[in-house]
Amino acid sequence: MDATAHHYAITVTDLERAVEFYRDVLGLDVSSRFSVGGDAFATGVGVDGASAEFAHLDAGGSRLELVSYDPEGDERSDPQLNEPSATHLGLEVDDLVSVYEELPEDIETLSEPQTTESGTTILFVVDPEGNLVELLQP
Known part of the structure; x- marks a missing residue:
């Protein structure tokens, strides 16, 4: 397999607020926005009845994907970098x-x-x- 990076994703509750932060504070350009739903998507992400709104931002050769799901999952506790499965x-x-x-x-x-x-x-x-x-x- 010759895998290459396609995007890095962050799931958010408020897509507009997240886009404003990454665009206005960190200076990333929004390259696309779109919605996805349907049975194939719900099955693919393993969430019954799922649909999602997406924003792709250009991070200098990398693509940052912000995604907001419906239905929304449970919130997690404050992230700590030393916890297993922590991401940044x-x-x-x-x-x-x-x-x-x-x-x-x-x-x-x-x-x-x-x-x-x-x-x-x-x-x-x-x-x-x-x-x-x-x-x-x-």
């Missing part, structure tokens, strides 16, 4: 300190930018759905 999205930026300084005041972060032993500067922000996004500068 990583986005590289040119000047992390400037990005941090320009973040709107209502954007939650885990800390100020930190330079690790590897020399990479990292900053984790929390999106409106509680998902962790790592902004990094190598």
